[in-house]
Amino acid sequence: VHQKTRKMRFALLGSLLLGLGQALTVMPPLSKTAEHLPLAHKAMAFFDSSSDPFFAVQTSIDMLLEAGFEELDDMQPYSGKVVPGGRYFYTRNKSTLVAFAVGEDYKPGQGGFKVIGGHTDSPNLRVKPRSKRSAKAAQAIQIGVECYGGGLWHTWFDRDLGVCGRVFVRSKSGAIQQKLVKIDRAILRVSNLAIHLQSAEERKGFSPNKEDHLSPILATAATRSLSQTEGSNDSAEEKEGKKNDEEGKEGTTKDGWTEYQEPLLISLLASELQLNITDIVDFELSLFDIQKAALGGVHSEFVHSGRLDNLASCFLAVQALVECVDNVELLAGDEDINMVVLYDHEEVGSSSAVGAAGPILGEAVDRISAALSKDGNVSADERDATIHRSFVLSSDQAHALHPNYASKHEKSHQPQMNGGMVIKRNANQRYATNGVTALIMREIARRASLPPVQEFIVRQDCGCGSTIGPLISTATGIRAIDMGCPQLSMHSIRETMGTCDCKTFLFVLFCLCRLFLIFLHIIVTSGLKLFKSFFQYFREVDESIDQ
Numbered sequence: 032v033h034q035k036t037r038k039m040r041f042a043l044l045g046s047l048l049l050g051l052g053q054a055l056t057v058m059p060p061l062s063k064t065a066e067h068l069p070l071a072h073k074a075m076a077f078f079d080s081s082s083d084p085f086f087a088v089q090t091s092i093d094m095l096l097e098a099g100f101e102e103l104d105d106m107q108p109y110s111g112k113v114v115p116g117g118r119y120f121y122t123r124n125k126s127t128l129v130a131f132a133v134g135e136d137y138k139p140g141q142g143g144f145k146v147i148g149g150h151t152d153s154p155n156l157r158v159k160p161r162s163k164r165s166a167k168a169a170q171a172i173q174i175g176v177e178c179y180g181g182g183l184w185h186t187w188f189d190r191d192l193g194v195c196g197r198v199f200v201r202s203k204s205g206a207i208q209q210k211l212v213k214i215d216r217a218i219l220r221v222s223n224l225a226i227h228l229q230s231a232e233e234r235k236g237f238s239p240n241k242e243d244h245l246s247p248i249l250a251t252a253a254t255r256s257l258s259q260t261e262g263s264n265d266s267a268e269e270k271e272g273k274k275n276d277e278e279g280k281e282g283t284t285k286d287g288w289t290e291y292q293e294p295l296l297i298s299l300l301a302s303e304l305q306l307n308i309t310d311i312v313d314f315e316l317s318l319f320d321i322q323k324a325a326l327g328g329v330h331s332e333f334v335h336s337g338r339l340d341n342l343a344s345c346f347l348a349v350q351a352l353v354e355c356v357d358n359v360e361l362l363a364g365d366e367d368i369n370m371v372v373l374y375d376h377e378e379v380g381s382s383s384a385v386g387a388a389g390p391i392l393g394e395a396v397d398r399i400s401a402a403l404s405k406d407g408n409v410s411a412d413e414r415d416a417t418i419h420r421s422f423v424l425s426s427d428q429a430h431a432l433h434p435n436y437a438s439k440h441e442k443s444h445q446p447q448m449n450g451g452m453v454i455k456r457n458a459n460q461r462y463a464t465n466g467v468t469a470l471i472m473r474e475i476a477r478r479a480s481l482p483p484v485q486e487f488i489v490r491q492d493c494g495c496g497s498t499i500g501p502l503i504s505t506a507t508g509i510r511a512i513d514m515g516c517p518q519l520s521m522h523s524i525r526e527t528m529g530t531c532d533c534k535t536f537l538f539v540l541f542c543l544c545r546l547f548l549i550f551l552h553i554i555v556t557s558g559l560k561l562f563k564s565f566f567q568y569f570r571e572v573d574e575s576i577d578q
Contacts, residue, residue, distance in 0.1 A: 070350075070559065071334065071530050075324035077346040078336040082195040082319040084126035084151035084375050085211055087342060091128055091349045091373065095120050098353040100130060109402035116363075118356050125197065125209065126151060126375040127385040129395055130349065132356040134365025139404045140413030142366040143420030144396055145569050146509070147351065147562055148387065148499050149344035149427065150377030153337070154182030154522050156221075156245065158194070158316040161291035170252040174219065174293055176318065178241050180378030185237050186524040187318075191217035192247060196316035198300055207312065212303055215321055219247035247318065249295055288313065320524050332449055332529055339526040343516050344426035345373050351562030361567060367420075368399060369566045377427070377499055387499035393507045396421070422471070422573065423511040424565055425463060425500030428528070429453035429487050431517030439493065446485040446517040448529030452476075452561050453485040455498075455513040463500030463511035467578055472512055472565070474572045479564035485517070 081087035092102075095118075103109060103121040113119060115137050120130035128151070134142065156176040164175035178184060195213040202208055221244075226234065239245060289297070289309075301308040324336035336342075348371045355369060356362055372395070376386035383389055400409045400417055409417075432445040446453040454469050455462045476484055489495040500513040518528040 071326070073350075074343070074346050075326075075334060075336065078324045078334075078338060078342050081151075081338065081342050081345070082193070082213060082215075083155070083317040085197050085315075086195060086213065087151040087345055088122055088126055088128045088373065089211060091130070091345060092120065092122070094349050094353055095130055098356065109398050110407050111402075113399055113402040115403070123391060124375065124385045127391060128373040129370070129391065130352060131368050131370040131395070131399065132352065132362060133399075133403065134367050134369070135363050136366040137368060137403060138366065139400050139409055140416045141420075142368065143417055143422065143570075144368045144370050144509070145566055146370045146372060146392065146421065146423045147344075147348040147565065148372045148374065148392075148423055148425045148503060148511075149348050150341045150374045150381075150387070150499060151345060152180070152375050152378050153340060153342070154178075154180030154378055156182075156187060156192075156247070156318040158196075158296075158314070158318070162296055162316075163291055163293045164246055165252070165293075171248050172250040172252060172293065172295060173246045174249050174296060176245060176247065178245070179317070181522060183520075183523045184239065184241060184245060187245065188221050188223045188239075190220070190320050190524055191322065192219040192221070192318045193217065193321045194219060194296075194316050194318055196314060198304060198311055198316075199313040200304070200306060200310050201312050202310075210304055212300055212316075214299065214303055217321055218299070219249055219318060221245055221247045249293065322525070326530060327527070333527050334530045335525060335527050337525050339518055339528050340428040340521050341377070341426075341515075343428060343518075343528060347516075347559050347562055348373065348426060351559055351566065354559075355563055355566045365566075367570055370395070374499060381499060381502050387502040388506060390506070392423075392503060392509070396507070418508050420573075421509045422468070422569055423463075423500065423503050423509050424472070424562070425498060425503065425511050425513045426562075427455075427498040427513065427515045428521060428526075429455055429485075429515035429517045430521060431519050431529075433519055439490070441488055441490045444486050444488045446487050448517050448519070448527075450485055450517065450529075451482045452514050453487050453517050455487050455515065457488060457495050457497075459495070460501055461495040461497040462513035463504050464513050467576060468510055468512035470576060471569070471572050472514065472561075474576075475564050475568045476561060478568050478572065479560065481560055481564065484514070484561075487517075 077090055080090040096102075098118070100118045100120050103112060103119050105121045105123065113133065115133050116135040118130075118132040120128060122128050131144075136142075157179045159175035159177055162174050164173045165171065193213070193215050195215075196211075198210050198212050200208050200210055224233075297308050297311055300306075300311060300314065320337045322337070324334060327333040327335045352369060352371050372392055374381065374385065374387045374391070376383045381387040381389075385391065396417060397409070397414065400414065401407050404413075429446055430440070431448045432440050437445075454464055454472060456464045456469070473484055476482070498513055500511040503509060504511045516528055518526055520526045
């Protein structure tokens, strides 16, 4: 019996080894999958670092500085500082970024601007100017927040929330400085109401009141009375909070701002920044989900993360610009200016000094063109020629086909995750795409040997969103196209897009099963390749089309 069992085991082992050997003869090498992993993980690190527009800009700046970009002072003339072959960036409000590289063959009036546009903001909860909000009956210490943009607010309940943003600090000299702060731990939470306390009507549909039900809990008032003695176990933040709270009651800290702030929050910020609480004079703070980005799906073909709309486009745009300027031959023969503009305030309409409806891109064209001209002047004729030779690739996430709600999608325009970039169209100009701009991008993809781009239009019985493309074209007269990576759960606290990163164990699994793994085009990689190809092939394609 034992001898027979051993024979069966050897036969099974031999069969498995034979199957593995046969599979290896037809399987692509692991490197074809593994080569995409560094980029995917780099994108995920970007998402985790960019918890609000200020941090999205700072994370982008870190990438640019590493690539040798030079920061310009936006309040000083560019003349004598911008030269052909140079690479530069500047910011507005620390929440909007402009980065560009000048082709060595650029000549005013003969070249144009090849621009990739995106936005740094996402729907979130923001701390109110007067943050103090306490529920006396519940003995809860809460923070007052307001909704920014059109979020799926029910997804913010029962999540571990941190806080980030910028804090205005008064130095010893009296000057006001800005400091970024990020408290990446679960200090806040918006809790659901237990089902047992809900009425039958409330259980039918979850519809929280944004003013009453979205205020997060920071602490309980009971924690302040647990230990009143000198040798208590209070944290530094709690001790400072008590002190500041008492000062507020006594009226010794009344400056029109401090007395309206939650003392524990101010103390926490001061502790994090290693400041005195009296140094803090204002702030702009946002809440964020502290859960990190993760790969998902049985084949790791998904990235789950907060703020994919529109951090995915921000990362791809900056990474594409960095990689293009590292190509010495490409920049040496380029007669255009390669540019990335990442705007703030897209989620609330873009109508601001740092939004896409504002003057940022038009000013950039004028100032950079003047700095590169011989006498610092560009004629109206030269400016118009530059505008008409320019192009904006407006990149904002697109709606992938949702398998549970397929009826919400137009039948012939159903983008798939892991299927490549998506061209977005709307006959009523909610998107900037037209026949020529779409053809230009399809032709660029063809010449770069990239997969065909996908197409999206909204159903006629559904409302259509919009983005920065039409606003930029209206403000500047520059042609534009609206594109993006397909994703699910747009405007949720946690969204999903495609990656199809197949790890080693999946490769072995498919080998053992004698299956050939067909590698899907990775969204992150496809987007990056298309963006790089845009900088490389645009001028050639644009001049080949009768317009």
